[in-house]
Structures are given as structure tokens and as C-alpha cells.
Amino acid sequence: MSGPDPLAELLGGELPPGLDALSPEQRQHLAAAIEGARARQSRELAAAAEASLGFLPKLLRRAVRKVVFG
Amino acid sequence: MSTPLEKRAEILILARLLSRDPDDFGYLEAVDPSALREVRLRATDLMYDGDREVMRRIAAGSSIVPIAVAASVGKRVFGPLLCARVAGMLPADRARQMASKLDPEFLADVAIELDPRRAAKVIGKIPPEQAAAVAEVLTERDEFVTMGRFVGFLDAPAIEACLVVIPDHKLLPIAFVMEDKSRLDPVLKLLPRDRFGPVIAAAAKAGEWPEALNLITHLSTELGAEAAAHAAAQGEEVLGSLVEAATEGAMWPQALRLASSLDAASRRTFAALEQIQRPKALSAILAAALDYNLWLELLPLLPELPAAAQRHVAREVAGFDSAALREVIESVAKADQWPTLIRVAAELDPDTQGEIATLIGAVDDQTLGSAIAAIDRSEQWPALAELAATMPTETLQRLVGLAASQSPDVISRFFEAAAENGLWPKLVDLASGLDPAARASVLAELDAATERGAVEPPPELLAALRA
Numbered sequence: 086m087s088g089p090d091p092l093a094e095l096l097g098g099e100l101p102p103g104l105d106a107l108s109p110e111q112r113q114h115l116a117a118a119i120e121g122a123r124a125r126q127s128r129e130l131a132a133a134a135e136a137s138l139g140f141l142p143k144l145l146r147r148a149v150r151k152v153v154f155g
Numbered sequence: 156m157s158t159p160l161e162k163r164a165e166i167l168i169l170a171r172l173l174s175r176d177p178d179d180f181g182y183l184e185a186v187d188p189s190a191l192r193e194v195r196l197r198a199t200d201l202m203y204d205g206d207r208e209v210m211r212r213i214a215a216g217s218s219i220v221p222i223a224v225a226a227s228v229g230k231r232v233f234g235p236l237l238c239a240r241v242a243g244m245l246p247a248d249r250a251r252q253m254a255s256k257l258d259p260e261f262l263a264d265v266a267i268e269l270d271p272r273r274a275a276k277v278i279g280k281i282p283p284e285q286a287a288a289v290a291e292v293l294t295e296r297d298e299f300v301t302m303g304r305f306v307g308f309l310d311a312p313a314i315e316a317c318l319v320v321i322p323d324h325k326l327l328p329i330a331f332v333m334e335d336k337s338r339l340d341p342v343l344k345l346l347p348r349d350r351f352g353p354v355i356a357a358a359a360k361a362g363e364w365p366e367a368l369n370l371i372t373h374l375s376t377e378l379g380a381e382a383a384a385h386a387a388a389q390g391e392e393v394l395g396s397l398v399e400a401a402t403e404g405a406m407w408p409q410a411l412r413l414a415s416s417l418d419a420a421s422r423r424t425f426a427a428l429e430q431i432q433r434p435k436a437l438s439a440i441l442a443a444a445l446d447y448n449l450w451l452e453l454l455p456l457l458p459e460l461p462a463a464a465q466r467h468v469a470r471e472v473a474g475f476d477s478a479a480l481r482e483v484i485e486s487v488a489k490a491d492q493w494p495t496l497i498r499v500a501a502e503l504d505p506d507t508q509g510e511i512a513t514l515i516g517a518v519d520d521q522t523l524g525s526a527i528a529a530i531d532r533s534e535q536w537p538a539l540a541e542l543a544a545t546m547p548t549e550t551l552q553r554l555v556g557l558a559a560s561q562s563p564d565v566i567s568r569f570f571e572a573a574a575e576n577g578l579w580p581k582l583v584d585l586a587s588g589l590d591p592a593a594r595a596s597v598l599a600e601l602d603a604a605t606e607r608g609a610v611e612p613p614p615e616l617l618a619a620l621r622a
Contacts, residue, residue: 096197103190111182118180119198122173123205126236130206133237134213140232141220149216 091116159184160369164332165191171300172199199270206240213237214244222249226256235264243273250277259288266293267301271308271334278308283316290317299328306342307335315345323350324357331366336373343378351385359393364400368409380416387421391428398430407443415452426459437464441471445479450486458495469502477510484514493526494533501538509545516550524557531558531565536572544578555585563596570597574610586619594620 092112093100096119104112141149165188170177172195183191217225229238242250242265254262254277266289271278286309293302302321306314306329321329326346330339346354358367371382387394401410414425430436444453457468472483487496500511515526530539543551559566566589573582586594598620604610 092194096194096201101187101190101193103187104194106185106187107182115180115183115194118173118175119201122175122198123202125174126202127206129234129236130209130240133233134209137213137228137232137237140228142224145220145224148219 092119095120160331160365161188162186162191164188165195167332168300168304168334169195169198172202203240203270203273210240211244214241217241217245218249222252223256226253229253230257230261235261236268238265239268239270239274242269242277245277247276247280250274251280254281254285259285259292262289263292263296263298263301266305267298271305275308278305279310281309281313283312286313287316287320291320294321294325297325297328299325300332302329303332304334306333307338311341311345314342318342318346323353324361326350326354327358327361327363327366327370330370336370339370339373340375340378343374348381351381352388355382355386356389356393359389359396362400364397365404365406368397368401368406368413371413372409376416379412383413383416384418384421386413387417387424391424394425395428395430398425398428398436402430402433402436402439405439407439408447408449411440411443411449411452411456414456422456423459426456426464427461432461432464434467437467438471441468445475445482448482448486450483451490454486454490454492454495457492457499465499466502469499472499473503473507475507477514480507480510481514484511484518488518488522488526491525491529493529494535497530497535497538497542500542505545508542512542512546512550515542516547516553520553520557523553524561527554527558527561527565531561531568536568537575540569540572540576540578543573543581544576548581548584551581552585552588555588559589559593563593566593567596567600571600571604571610574601574604574612574616579613579616583613583616583619586616587622589620594622 090100090109090112092104092107092115095116107115138146138150162184166180166183167177169183169191170180217229220228229241233241245253257265262285290302302317309317318326330342333339355367358364371379374382386397397410397413401407414422417425425431431440440453444450457465460468472480475483484496487493496511500508503511515523518526530536543554546554555566555569558569570582570586586597589597598617601610601612601617601620605612
């Protein structure tokens with residue numbers, strides 16, 4: 086295969102030989118699906134973490150913010 | 156052996172991880188399942204490790220909050236995704252205490268998002284009643300992939316409790332996508348025996364024989380035999396649907412393993428099925444035996460096949476090359492299935508008979524001796540005599556010598572059968588090689604056979620025996 090392999094780059098290095106059966110377009114599709122899922126989850130996690138502070142009792146909010154966000 | 160089904164299972168699990176439709180990844184059917192699994196595990200690591208530091212701090216923050224408050228915030232604000240990520244970073248006891256404050260519906264949502272590898276300590280100690288409550292919700296939602304991922308991490312009491320709430324027809328779909336198939340055997344041992352039959356009947360009804368056959372290959376011999384017995388107990392209609400599924404889905408390697416576990420009565424029922432006697436099924440069976448060297452599994456079935464089916468088998472065997480025939484003979488020797496071989500060989504053309512006879516000649520004395528004893532027990536001398544006509548003289552001499560060393564009766568029965576097959580010229584040569592006791596016994600046997608009009612030995616044979 087010519088050029089960088091987006092799937093190998095995303096997954097941190099050499100892939101098992103079984104993946105050779107995929108065309109460059111298919112590897113690109115799979116890489117995009119994995120990256121898309123990761124990015125979506127990351128956004129959801131950040132939003133949930135930020136929102137959670139507002140729901141804590143006032144007395145605890147400051148202490149927890151310090152631990153979580155420094 | 157990797158099958159399209161194993162690939163399908165891996166694609167289902169990957170699609171679930173990425174929250175996508177499995178049909179989006181049809182092209183992955185070209186990839187080996189072990190490679191797909193590695194991609195999935197690396198994708199899981201990527202998704203979980205990217206936010207690891209933030210998750211660790213959230214876990215630390217939650218630890219200074221009372222458990223009831225943390226559980227409430229977890230459900231109302233964190234949501235299942237964040238809870239799933241944090242769960243593995245909490246001390247196991249605290250995570251379990253928090254889980255005890257949450258309802259099964261929410262815990263089921265968390266389970267879907269959880270990587271069990273990262274929360275193994277928590278999952279391993281989940282109380283059985285709570286595991287069952289969550290399993291019930293997941294089962295209602297058909298979340299088979301999620302359940303399949305957890306099986307390897309739950310302890311036996313929790314699995315036992317889950318099995319109670321999962322209906323028969325949903326057990327197979329879960330097992331099919333089980334992450335760790337080596338757990339299939341211990342898990343099935345926890346399933347009450349009276350549910351084996353209904354599970355198999357449900358699989359047959361839902362057209363899930365390919366999945367069932369695929370799973371049977373992961374079972375121990377003991378449980379495989381139990382599964383086979385329960386399949387046989389379902390009756391001819393269910394067994395017939397198994398044969399059709401195995402033929403259509405190229406699953407005979409698995410089906411042969413199942414059939415080899417059947418007891419004698421069930422094997423007879425199986426071999427007598429109309430579906431198995433169809434040329435397409437027989438050809439598929441032989442192809443499976445040939446490709447995967449499953450002669451040991453197939454040989455016990457052959458004697459039970461009706462004569463027409465045996466002739467079909469013989470016609471196909473006639474097309475085998477020498478290497479394939481050698482494999483067959485080696486398996487015959489291992490399984491002591493000589494009478495079966497001799498019976499099938501009797502249906503073959505003289506050239507193939509000759510090739511088989513030569514291969515038989517290549518086995519050692521001990522094996523050939525076992526073959527003679529087995530043939531004698533099953534009264535297969537006439538069929539052997541027919542094959543003997545194509546044997547090289549040297550093999551025939553060994554055969555006669557070994558038969559004579561077993562008992563005069565054995566050698567006498569061979570001579571009688573050979574005489575009936577018109578092997579006179581060969582017999583004259585062979586008679587002179589026998590010891591006096593064997594010659595006397597053969598002579599007595601031939602005299603008796605002559606008297607009842609069965610044979611007409613030529614004078615030169617009688618002379619050789621009297622010498």
C-alpha cells in the first residue's frame with residue numbers, strides 16, 4: 086500500500102496481517118468509524134463531567150471541583 | 156477453524172462498540188476474525204484511554220462525596236457512558252456500593268458502555284440477584300453482544316442466577332457472540348440439564364443450526380456428547396433440519412463432530428435420515444472429511460448408511476488420490492473400522508480396490524492382525540476375499556500368515572471365502588506356506604464346504620493342503 090495507513094496510525098502502529106484483505110478505502114472507512122465514535126464519546130464525557138458539578142450540594146462543589154479540575 | 160459465522164460475530168461486536176449498524180461493515184467479512192478482534196480491542200483502548208486522566212480525577216472527586224449522592228449524580232447527570240468509564244477507576248467496594256443504589260435499567264445502560272476488562276474486580280463480585288436483574292433487562296432489549304462480553308468476568312453464582320432469567324431461545328444468540336468461547340463449557344455446566352433440549356429445539360426452530368454447530372466445536376468431548384444426545388432426542392424432524400443446514404451452510408466439519416458423539420441408536424437414526432442420503436449431502440460430508448481429515452468422525456456413520464448411500468460414498472472414494480486414500484486407511488487403523496472399509500471397498504472399481512489393497516499391505520503386522528480379528532468378528536470374509544483378489548501376493552501371504560497365527564478357524568474361514576470367490580490359483584501358493592495344523596484345519600473346512608456344495612476346490616489345492 087502506498088502512503089500512510091490511517092487505520093494503523095489511529096490504532097498506534099502495525100496491524101495484524103489479516104487486515105491486508107481490506108482496500109485503502111475500506112481501511113479509511115473503518116478508521117473514520119472508530120475516530121468518529123471516539124470523538125463523540127469524548128464530547129459526551131466532557132459535557133457530563135462539567136454538568137455534574139452543578140448537581141452537587143453547595144458544600145461539596147468546591148472541594149470536588151478542586152479534585153477534578155485542579 | 157475460522158468460519159464466516161465467527162467473522163459475523165466479530166463484526167457484530169465491533170459495530171456495537173462503535174454504535175453503528177453491522178451492515179456498514181460488510182467488507183470486514185474478508186478479514187480473519189482474530190485480526191478483527193485485535194482491531195476491536197485496540198479501538199477500545201483508544202476510546203477509553205484518551206480520557207483516562209480526566210476519568211481518574213472524576214473518580215477521585217466522587218470518592219469525597221457520600222455514596223448515595225454519588226450514585227444519584229451518576230444516574231441523573233453523569234449518565235451511563237461517564238459512569239461506565241469511571242467505574243473501573245473506583246475502589247471495587249465503593250463501586251459495588253454505588254451500584255447497589257442504582258436500578259437495573261440504569262445499570263444495564265452502564266453495562267452497554269462498559270469495557271469489562273477495565274472493571275473486572277467490580278463485575279467479579281456483583282451479587283447474583285443484581286446480576287440477574289441486569290441480565291433480565293439486557294435480555295429484554297436483545298443486548299446479546301453486551302451480555303456475551305460479560306460472561307467471562309462474572310463468577311459462577313452470578314452466571315447461574317443470570318441463566319435462570321434468560322429464556323431458552325436467547326441463550327444461543329448470547330453464546331454466539333461470547334467474547335471468551337473457552338468459558339462456554341463451564342457456563343453450560345451451570346445450565347440445568349433439562350434446558351439443553353429446549354435450547355436446541357429453539358435453535359432448530361429459529362434456523363440457528365449454523366450458530367449452534369459453530370458453538371459445539373468449542374465444547375469439551377463430554378459436553379459435546381451431551382449436546383449431541385439432546386439434539387438426537389429432538390426427533391427426526393430436528394435432525395433433518397440439522398443435516399440440511401450443515402449441507403447448505405458448509406457446516407459438515409462441525410456436524411460430523413456432533414454426529415461422532417451420538418450413541419449407537421441415535422447414529423442409526425441419523426444415518427437413516429432421508430436428508431443425509433441426498434447426493435449433495437453425501438458429497439458435502441465426504442468433502443468435509445477429506446478437507447479436515449475427519450475420517451475418524453465419519454467412519455462410525457458409514458456402516459449405518461443405507462446401501463445406496465454407501466455405494467455413493469464408494470463412487471466418490473474411487474476418485475480420491477493416493478494421499479487421500481492413505482489418510483483414510485490410517486484413520487481406519489486408528490478407529491479399528493476395518494469392517495467398514497472392507498464393506499465400502501467391495502463397492503469400488505478394481506483399480507481403486509487394488510490401490511486400497513496395496514495401502515493395507517503397508518500397515519504393520521500388529522495393525523493388520525487387528526484388522527483380521529475385526530473382519531472375523533464381523534464375518535466380513537467374503538468382502539475381504541473380493542479385495543484379496545487385487546492384493547499383491549506378498550500382502551496376501553502376510554495376511555494368511557497372520558490369520559493362521561490367530562487360530563485355525565480364522566484361516567479356515569478366510570480360505571472358504573476365498574474359495575467361493577474363485578481365488579484358487581492364489582490359494583495353491585498360499586497353502587504351501589501354512590503350518591501343518593493350519594493346513595489340516597483349512598482342509599477340514601474346505602471338505603465341509605465341498606460337501607454342502609459351496610465350493611469345488613481344484614485337486615492341486617487339496618494336494619497342497621495335504622502335503
